[in-house]
Amino acid sequence: MAAPLINIKEVSYEYEQTKALDHISMAVEEGDFLAILGPNGSGKSTLLKIMLGLIRPSEGSVELFGIDSKQFKHREWIGYVSQKSNSFNSAFPATVQEVVAGGLAKKTGLFHKLPKNTAKQVEEALDAVGMKAFMDRSISELSGGQQQRVFIARALVSKPKVLILDEPTVGIDVQNVQAFYDMLAALNRERNITLVLVTHDVDTVTDRITHVACLNQTIHFHGFKDQLHMMSDEKREAWYGHSVRKIHHTEGTHTHV
Numbered sequence: 568m569a570a571p572l573i574n575i576k577e578v579s580y581e582y583e584q585t586k587a588l589d590h591i592s593m594a595v596e597e598g599d600f601l602a603i604l605g606p607n608g609s610g611k612s613t614l615l616k617i618m619l620g621l622i623r624p625s626e627g628s629v630e631l632f633g634i635d636s637k638q639f640k641h642r643e644w645i646g647y648v649s650q651k652s653n654s655f656n657s658a659f660p661a662t663v664q665e666v667v668a669g670g671l672a673k674k675t676g677l678f679h680k681l682p683k684n685t686a687k688q689v690e691e692a693l694d695a696v697g698m699k700a701f702m703d704r705s706i707s708e709l710s711g712g713q714q715q716r717v718f719i720a721r722a723l724v725s726k727p728k729v730l731i732l733d734e735p736t737v738g739i740d741v742q743n744v745q746a747f748y749d750m751l752a753a754l755n756r757e758r759n760i761t762l763v764l765v766t767h768d769v770d771t772v773t774d775r776i777t778h779v780a781c782l783n784q785t786i787h788f789h790g791f792k793d794q795l796h797m798m799s800d801e802k803r804e805a806w807y808g809h810s811v812r813k814i815h816h817t818e819g820t821h822t823h824v
């Protein structure tokens with residue numbers, strides 16, 4: 568069996584005053600569409616930074632594509648869309664295709680006119696997120712949800728195998744959240760991109776996701792999304808605290824907490 572794309576082994580992480588992660592073990596397999604869920608301050612961003620190799624665990628180890636993360640050289644295999652990617656200066660003068668091409672800038676350097684091959688890659692990435700028609704528009708003219716799609720295209724342009732998204736639906740209105748998840752699901756299924764997304768909004772978990780990890784310093788549940796309702800009351804309480812409504816699974820549509 569192929570090695571997991573991301574394998575977190577007994578990882579703990581401590582900031583100066585705070586223990587953010589406590590002996591976390593979890594694996595992300597090729598083809599997973601995983602949502603990491605947890606309340607504010609539960610360690611979600613810290614876990615992402617560990618997966619991305621931005622910080623090193625205080626204890627434990629991480630393997631990426633079967634290689635110890637300290638030796639791992641193919642950072643371009645892991646794309647990242649940060650929480651703040653679309654909170655840029657709204658007067659930013661770039662076009663959509665320039666923003667997406669920026670995802671290749673490390674490889675190609677800065678350019679005034681896109682080389683032919685780059686232009687094709689940019690077009691493909693925009694097509695994957697349903698934004699090809701907006702190629703020549705100024706990024707500042709787009710809605711929050713459209714900008715988020717463009718930033719996903721920017722991460723996709725270097726053809727990552729895994730895409731990690733930190734709270735991608737923030738700033739997208741309720742009516743468009745489902746369409747946004749449809750787009751992510753198409754990337755997952757049709758383009759075989761493994762997806763890991765983080766959110767504290769449990770209501771955004773939809774049928775599109777295959778796996779769920781419930782994090783609050785430790786992992787309280789990790790498995791198929793359909794089994795989430797089997798989590799015991801004690802576990803749920805320990806995970807999310809007192810404000811949690813009981814998880815129920817309604818005719819295979821949404822999973823609410």
Ligand SMILES: Nc1ncnc2c1ncn2[C@@H]1O[C@H](COP(=O)(O)OP(=O)(O)OP(=O)(O)O)[C@@H](O)[C@H]1O
Nearest residue numbers: 582583585587606607608609610611612613614767
């Ligand atoms: N740079 C830092 N220095 C010190 N403590 C930090 C730092 N970053 C995070 N922490 C602490 O570590 C814990 C986990 O934070 P983290 O940002 O990983 O949580 P989160 O689940 O992503 O939260 P949110 O949903 O609010 O974004 C919190 O108690 C936080 O205060």
